[in-house]
Amino acid sequence: MNLLILGRGKTGSLVAEVAAERKHHVETAGAKENAACAALSPEKLHNIDTVIDFTGPHCVVANIEACVHAGKKMVVGTTGWHAELDRIRHLVEQHKTGFVYAANFSIGINLFYDAGRAAATALRHGYSGQIFERHHAHKKDAPSGTALAMQRIVREVSGQTEGPEITSFREGEVVGLHEIVLESANDRIYLCHDAKSRRGFAEGAVLAAEWLAGKTGFYEFKDIWRELQQ
Numbered sequence: 001m002n003l004l005i006l007g008r009g010k011t012g013s014l015v016a017e018v019a020a021e022r023k024h025h026v027e028t029a030g031a032k033e034n035a036a037c038a039a040l041s042p043e044k045l046h047n048i049d050t051v052i053d054f055t056g057p058h059c060v061v062a063n064i065e066a067c068v069h070a071g072k073k074m075v076v077g078t079t080g081w082h083a084e085l086d087r088i089r090h091l092v093e094q095h096k097t098g099f100v101y102a103a104n105f106s107i108g109i110n111l112f113y114d115a116g117r118a119a120a121t122a123l124r125h126g127y128s129g130q131i132f133e134r135h136h137a138h139k140k141d142a143p144s145g146t147a148l149a150m151q152r153i154v155r156e157v158s159g160q161t162e163g164p165e166i167t168s169f170r171e172g173e174v175v176g177l178h179e180i181v182l183e184s185a186n187d188r189i190y191l192c193h194d195a196k197s198r199r200g201f202a203e204g205a206v207l208a209a210e211w212l213a214g215k216t217g218f219y220e221f222k223d224i225w226r227e228l229q230q
């Protein structure tokens with residue numbers, strides 16, 4: 001495939017590396033070339049099959065709008081824009097393009113979500129829950145999209161409309177650590193996912209781009225994960 005990777009930062013550069021290893025043709029654009037979505041005109045995207053976005057919350061929505069208007073498929077790893085999900089879903093469906101997003105593209109986190117979903121039944125049996133997340137000091141959004149996704153899962157399972165509380169820590173170069181702690185008067189359950197590198201995110205994003213080939217529609221990475229488990 002011909003892939004355009006937006007963002008040459010910590011994750012985008014690894015996505016480009018993984019995609020090249022998997023024999024895709026890779027172009028990249030950083031903040032300078034893509035100011036005001038300059039790299040995303042229909043002419044510039046003419047030969048591109050899919051755009052992968054690992055940029056930042058300040059520009060991701062404009063990037064999505066430009067790609068969808070140009071009729072291009074997208075894989076979006078950037079977080080901090082999910083309040084606009086419904087509007088973007090509508091836009092993607094209207095333009096009949098393909099779109100996959102996730103707050104976390106690693107297989108390990110998707111297993112962690114499944115474990116959290118199973119454990120969250122505890123909240124129906126007198127347990128209280130808390131979520132902790134720890135990331136590097138440069139991360140722009142808090143709480144992390146992954147912690148918010150886990151919070152949604154716990155609410156769905158427990159039927160509660162509030163909580164569990166999320167506590168965010170920003171320090172050093174931590175790639176991403178998420179914990180869910182469920183506590184009763186009798187015991188405490190800890191579930192923890194600790195990312196050792198960003199490669200798991202990059203592999204998942206390239207897998208999502210490959211999966212999207214030949215498809216249209218609006219998907220979350222968990223839809224791909226479900227298929228992988230069958």
Ligand SMILES: NC(=O)c1ccc[n+]([C@@H]2O[C@H](COP(=O)([O-])OP(=O)(O)OC[C@H]3O[C@@H](n4cnc5c(N)ncnc54)[C@H](OP(=O)(O)O)[C@@H]3O)[C@@H](O)[C@H]2O)c1
Nearest residue numbers: 007008009010011030031034055077078079103104105201
């Ligand atoms: N879903 C997942 O699995 C996952 C995993 C990791 C991270 N993330 C998310 O992905 C995003 C990026 O994370 P990161 O750690 O890679 O951040 P990062 O190292 O700060 O990289 C972001 C890059 O985006 C570039 N950029 C800024 N504005 C741009 C624009 N308008 N067009 C193109 N590129 C632009 C910056 O380029 P310059 O250097 O040229 O300024 C920078 O290199 C964050 O939202 C993070 O939360 C998601």
